[in-house]
Amino acid sequence: MAVSSWQRLSQQFLTLLFPPTCAVCKRVGEVLCEDCVRTLPRLPEAVCGRCSRPVKRPFSLCAHCQKRPFPLQTIRATYRYVSPVKELIHKFKYENSFALAEPLGQAMAGAWLGQNVAVTAVIPVPLHPKRYKKRGYNQSMLLAQQLCHYHPLPLMPDALQRVRFTRPQIELGADQRQQNMQQAFAATPHLVCGQHILLIDDVCTTGATLIACAEALLDGGAASVSAYCLARAVSKTQ
Numbered sequence: 001m002a003v004s005s006w007q008r009l010s011q012q013f014l015t016l017l018f019p020p021t022c023a024v025c026k027r028v029g030e031v032l033c034e035d036c037v038r039t040l041p042r043l044p045e046a047v048c049g050r051c052s053r054p055v056k057r058p059f060s061l062c063a064h065c066q067k068r069p070f071p072l073q074t075i076r077a078t079y080r081y082v083s084p085v086k087e088l089i090h091k092f093k094y095e096n097s098f099a100l101a102e103p104l105g106q107a108m109a110g111a112w113l114g115q116n117v118a119v120t121a122v123i124p125v126p127l128h129p130k131r132y133k134k135r136g137y138n139q140s141m142l143l144a145q146q147l148c149h150y151h152p153l154p155l156m157p158d159a160l161q162r163v164r165f166t167r168p169q170i171e172l173g174a175d176q177r178q179q180n181m182q183q184a185f186a187a188t189p190h191l192v193c194g195q196h197i198l199l200i201d202d203v204c205t206t207g208a209t210l211i212a213c214a215e216a217l218l219d220g221g222a223a224s225v226s227a228y229c230l231a232r233a234v235s236k237t238q
């Protein structure tokens with residue numbers, strides 16, 4: 001699930017020929033410079049204690065979470081899914097810019113301090129093997145590796161599989177997303193049984209993918225499931 005050695009080698013070779021430029025300000029030197037990391041848009045202070053949608057009082061429950069049951073304990077995120085985070089994630093995911101995992105994962109690790117979520121195992125949202133083969137890396141796995149590098153949390157990438165090939169969520173409306181994800185994941189019971197799982201994903205918009213993962217993990221016997229994402233879409237309509 002990691003970046004292939006061929007991809008890493010070709011990246012190192014390209015770096016020798018063309019020094020990296022910051023994906024936001026284009027300054028030469030790093031794939032994402034420290035100044036730009038500092039100014040990326042954070043989530044507002046007052047977010048729903050469960051799903052991180054904006055609310056009036058911090059950690060109160062939003063209207064969505066008051067209305068319906070939710071299989072996750074909580075969804076936390078580092079950034080708001082707005083420009084330039086949106087473009088950065090696009091590059092990271094679709095333009096082979098896997099080197100962005102380091103600064104972005106480091107930012108997630110930094111913001112994880114003080115989140116106060118019970119965790120005994122970290123699981124990245126898996127890609128379907130077909131999509132993994134095409135992309136060559138799983139962006140969520142790379143972020144999870146960074147988080148576990150900075151915090152002593154066990155990484156268990158084999159505990160959850162994507163068992164159904166689904167259309168990319170980005171092509172679908174909010175209503176279709178949940179349907180698209182039904183039965184898409186399966187957990188390995190002996191690995192997840194009794195564990196307090198932290199799912200890692202790059203983006204959370206409607207939460208449909210995380211909900212489907214959480215349902216599979218709870219079916220497999222997990223004690224609880226929370227999620228931590230690089231970015232969260234905070235539009236009130238979602």
Ligand SMILES: [Zn+2]
Pocket residue numbers: 022023024025026027032033034035036037
């Ligand atoms: Zn920059």
Ligand SMILES: [Zn+2]
Pocket residue numbers: 048049050051052053061062063064065066
């Ligand atoms: Zn909520």
